[in-house]
Amino acid sequence: MSSQVVRPIMSEHIVHILPEQVASQIAAGEVVERPASAVKELVENSLDAGARSVSVEILAGGSALIAVADDGSGMTRADAILSLRRHATSKIRSAADLTAIRTLGFRGEALASIASVSHLRMQTRRAADDNGVEVAAEAGNIEDTRTCAIAAGTRIEVRQLFFNTPARLKFLKTLATEQGAIAESFQRVALANHHIAFRLASDGRVVFDLPRANSVLERFRQVFGSKIATRMLAFDLDRPGIRAQGLAASSQESFPTGRMIFTFVNGRAVRDRMLIRAVEQAYQTLIPRGRHPATLLFVGMRPEDVDVNVHPMKTEVRFRNGGAVFDVVYHAIRDRLADQTDSVQPATIGDPPVSSTDDAAMGLITMSSKGAQDRVDDRAPSMRSDSPLRLVPDALTEKAFQRPLTLAYDRDARGGPAAPAAPIPMYSKLRVIGQIFAGYIALETEEGLLLIDQHAAHERVTFEKLRRELRDGGIRTQATLTPVSVELSPARAGMVHAAITEIRAMGFDVEPFGPTTLLLKGAPAVFGPEGGAKLLGDMIESMGDAGFRGGGEAAFENWLKQLACHGSVRVGRVLELPEIHSLLAELDRTEFKTNCPHGRPVHIQFARGQIERMFRR
Known part of the structure; x- marks a missing residue:
């Protein structure tokens, strides 16, 4: 008895273009994984706009409200409307600019992606303008524009995040977990920018209130307290094309997890396994097995020597010469730990050396x-x-x-x-x-x-x-x-x-x-x-x-x-x-x-x- 293969009846065209709204929601899923991702993108936009003060307010772990206000450069009416379109950005002009990125944001997806999965309201004004502009959008569609009274800068409110993507909303963690993720993301940005004031409030409770600091050590003290700050050692190693500097805990201080290791490349918070491995190896034979140090590591290098465009959320990087970077980071920390009895004032990361009033440096613990x-x-x-x-x-x-x-x-x-x-x-x-x-x-x-x-x-x-x-x-x-x-x-x-x-x-x-x-x-x-x-x-x-x-x-x-x-x-x-x-x-x-x-x-x-x-x- 012969058998025939039954093939399904298919339409003439099986390839089609996704509707713009669906494409935007897919892009949003890559860029805005959770409320913490939205906070990170919005705060980075504020920093790129030259803000000296950034305030964040969240409700219900960020799912009900995320409000980010800054005193940055602000935008005109036309730019504010254009900023909500996909691929709109003020930070790059051509593909050649991708080889030397000097800003935190550059993809042109953050605002459009967030707007496509939320009710978004933006108020912005340049210092030279008499009035500000307010733009309201829902699910990526601009619903209203009007003039408004606002101080120079920008305020963005994101309400009901993921209201139109129930699958994404369903996979959010508990309220406490999402709040913690936002706090950790906010904390990393604050540590990398000590010269900027930051404030974070959650459900009416102030989580961080960080005035501008004179140094990285002072900002570290603001975030983690004086007890551990007094146990941090400043390190700085500058080699051709690569500089590693920051703060490392004395070898008598260790933690059960690696959550106190913070790594930054050209001011960008990153999660790079090689940098973390270099830090951990610098502490070999100095802390017990299974314990981890506290380290604030800033790696500076030419923008063309590092590729930051390898992850949708810009949290990973690729180095042109990873071995050289590893070597500089390892020796910067290891050499500093070799003798922990002298006193070295921490350098101001990224700023020219000027005067200091920091507390006395580290000593016997x-x-x-x-x-x-x-x-x-x-x-x-x-x-x-x-x-x-x-x-x-x-x-x-x-x-x-x-x-x-x-x-x-x-x-x-x-x-x-x-x-x-x-x-x-x-x-x-x-x-x-x-x-x-x-x-x-x-x-x-x-x-x-x-x-x-x-x-x-x-x-x-x-x-x-x-x-x-x-x-x-x-x-x-x-x-x-x-x-x-x-x-x-x-x-x-x-x-x-x-x-x-x-x-x-x-x-x-x-x-x-x-x-x-x-x-x-x-x-x-x-x-x-x-x-x-x-x-x-x-x-x-x-x-x-x-x-x-x-x-x-x-x-x-x-x-x-x-x-x-x-x-x-x-x-x-x-x-x-x-x-x-x-x-x-x-x-x-x-x-x-x-x-x-x-x-x-x-x-x-x-x-x-x-x-x-x-x-x-």
Whole structure:
């Protein structure tokens, strides 16, 4: 029995042009994903218009009302009407302009897209005009135009967003979620434009009221408060064609998520994985695994070297030379974190250097008791100081750590430079009170009491020595008086023998001595040969199933962390006063000295006022 394929009867024409209203709604879906997208587009238009003050009011998470008012340049009647048409823009003239975009907006879709899915009312006036103009539109169609009284600038009201696209309206999140998204979007724009006043109100409640700030640090303080602002370090690295500057949290401050990492390219807030990865890698070995820093990163470059036209909402960019950008960002932050004890005033992003009245810069960080509880318990059974604390003299000189105090002053309405804060004293310059619980060194500072975790401090010193030697060709080895045999587990012996080259690179002079034995002839010089066999055993025990192979430099750093941890002085070891002074001097000559390689704090501080309040003084 034969079968026939039944084909559907089709009309003669299956390709057609979408109606203008449907096309506008599709475009709106790309540009205006949610109320926060509309707020972002409208605020960016205000900034492009030269506004010095921007106010935003929302109701019901932005779905009922979004009102954005500014004191920018305003528009004529003809421009106001034309601005609501698709592809209308004042920011580019030809395709060639797309290669060097210098404004936040440029697509010419925002106002038309928003108007196509809402009831929109625009009031605008130029300073030179006697009256303003009001334009009312519904679903993209202009319903009315009239003159109005308004101060110079523009006010746009968007009501009942997505009223004619119920599918989009249905997928909006809860009221609180949409409000939060608007606040986060608004916050990013405010952080990038400290010289502009911003105000955000939600359902009659003021969320942000930010006056014009003198500096990026002051704006950061306005948004996030003084507690974290005082823990931010200014950084600035300028290389040909690329400049990375901003604020980075000290290594003793970290967060459970990456939401405190803000990245901007030529003043535009972006979500770029490469920039975030560069920031995160700059904090490697400085904060605990799984924690994230707070960073305000501004990357400046030639507009032709970055493509901002790769995403409808302009939140992603593409760099012409991403590797060079990564390198500048990484070193800008990493070099600043190398020594966090000096004081550097934050530069005014994008403005010429003038005077400053910012607060004193960063210093020793006051930590809560919770920070100290994150320490791994390294207690050793012995409370005696039988063997000396071995601290091999470092080839680095004091001069290498006497970094010049670079000052980039911020804008100050009163004029005149403010004196920079004095650098934080070095650990070795502080008065040693003694040792507490055979694990913590107590120091007296002008600000209060400083406690140093001796294991974390020695671990950082040791780790940096080992890493420097490894990069210089191999960790230096000191021979043992007599070879020592190290027995291996038969299950892991083959893996260990296969990693002989890597083990030697880490400072252990070993040779195979039978199928399950190694002959140890030398150990890393930084520890001395006495405990070499135990150190090697600990290293082999911590070796994963993949052995010592694979992972590159990052894998070696993880093994060096283990080596530094096992070989450093433990909590529970009583130190003599000369040993304490020696450790503090070594710590002062070490980069990244405020945290151990696993990210735990080396010190915590109890402010003098805090102590006095406990005694009710």
